[in-house]
Amino acid sequence: MRYSGKSCSTAKVVLTVVTVLLVAAAAAATQPGTWAAKEDLPQARWFAATAEVNGIIYTIGGYSTDNVTGQVCGTVVAFDPAAGLWTEKTPMPTPRGQAAVAVVDGKIYVIGGSVDGEFTATAVVEVFDPATDRWKALYEPENIEIPSYPKRTPASLGPRSMPTALWSPAAAVVDGKIYVIGGGTGDPLGEYSVYSTVCVYDPANNNWDTAAEMPTARTMLGASVVDDMIYAVGGLTEAEFSAELEVYDPATNAWTIAADMPTARDCLATAVVDGELYTFGGFDFGRVASEVEVYTPGADSWEQSTLMPYPRWGLSAAVVGDTIYLIGGGLTNTLTASNYVDTYDPNLYTYWTEVAAHLDGAHGSQWRTDLCAANFNGELANVELVLHANTGDVHQTYTIDPSQQKSFADVVGEMGVEGKGTLEFRSDQTLRVAGRTFNEGGDGTFGQFCDFQPMDAGLFKDDEAWLIGLRQEEGLFRTNLIFANTGIRKATMFVELYRCSGGSSLHTLWVVDLMPGEVRQEIEPFAILAGEPNLGWGYAKVTVVEGAGIRISASVIDSRTNDATTIVAER
16 A cells, blocks of 8 residues: 655654654663674665675665765675675666565565666566576566466566565565565655555566555565564654554464564664564664664563664665674765675673773883673673783683672783783673772772773764863872773774863864774873973863764872872763
């Protein structure tokens, strides 16, 4: 069934403030999950079709320029996760974006989509065989009603077109049949129509049929299969962004209504690992969504997982093993495509502290780090510590028995490193991790707490933070600034130093090309950079220009005792 609508631009503006406030509140409630960056796409694109066959990821078509109204492409590239490389394949005969994609018997079916920047919908179905690197294309789309379709056609004719030309339908496979769900026609930025139809393609017989209509007509939705049930989630209706999750049972040809996704959005990506449905990114009321929300069918409930380090919409997803690959997409609501490829491991928990040390410091100080990790689960925890030192990454593995705590005295020294770095704690179980970095002297130690947090607890692009209560007085107090990148790509920050009375900044500095896992320390910037060795009290403002997972702190040190106090950045 078709429904007409208009662009949701007015609703986007009205609800932007409410959405941002909700995101800020939800950011502290993240669940574990680990991100990594992989080899970039050879060409930036969004609204591409992505599928996995025999452990290789194929990304097909999409919009290839920085503007959604630009050129569609037929380019096909394949990513081998083991080699970490992209290779070009035979291009798709009909260049297009916003197509649905499905895999049956090792062959990739690309269905419908838009053939130009004017959102001209197509009904074309083309099939790619990765084993031969060849396409099977078809004749021009047919305007034939489903009941009049012949039930069998010669294989030489190629796959039949969809009954209706659509862009951004979703597709899912159950028992060798492809279910094409929803979709749209017209201009999604203006006048458009959305559909509730479910068309069923049988590759074995090369024929189309219909199934029960989806309860909520929509386009730009996601669809995935769990236990032979199809989960259709999110999208754009005739009037608004959708949070609906509706479940189709091919065995009974019936739909049921499940719990709404917490964040309404379209242009999202979906994937399934271990029987749970993961939803990534999308577009939501004037912003690019960073949410990763996880649905458990047995409980009919959602959880918020760790946020995407680089939010995107119009992205696509594929699963290899238990790792989810997120391909391309738009980075901002200004219609900018990206070539990013990120992976998400839902079974790996990661915690960071911005600096751990085993080194001699100023004024005779000797800095060391101790930490403890507690496993309060009923299963053995397999743990990997990664020290991201200036000399390179150092890895060590351990196990922690159920209901036990393990201590790591002078952890950096025990890893054979003289120096400092960010410390990453990876585990297949949830852990409680705490530590202490301290100065060791003849009269004992003076220490400061090491906080371990997930990546998304840090600062993201355009975030601002303040370091207050800083001191610089010769012979009495000194302040060092610490910048750590727990994200997956390099970061840049802009730092401004101020005296207590505010006014013009005393000095500005750029922290550029801070690489993933890198920590930098700015030693006594008030004295050395601002020329104020006896400033007294001051503060600093930090703006993240590029990056994600940025941890910022200051260390105010009593020069008479080398006792250090950590100043945590205030957002």
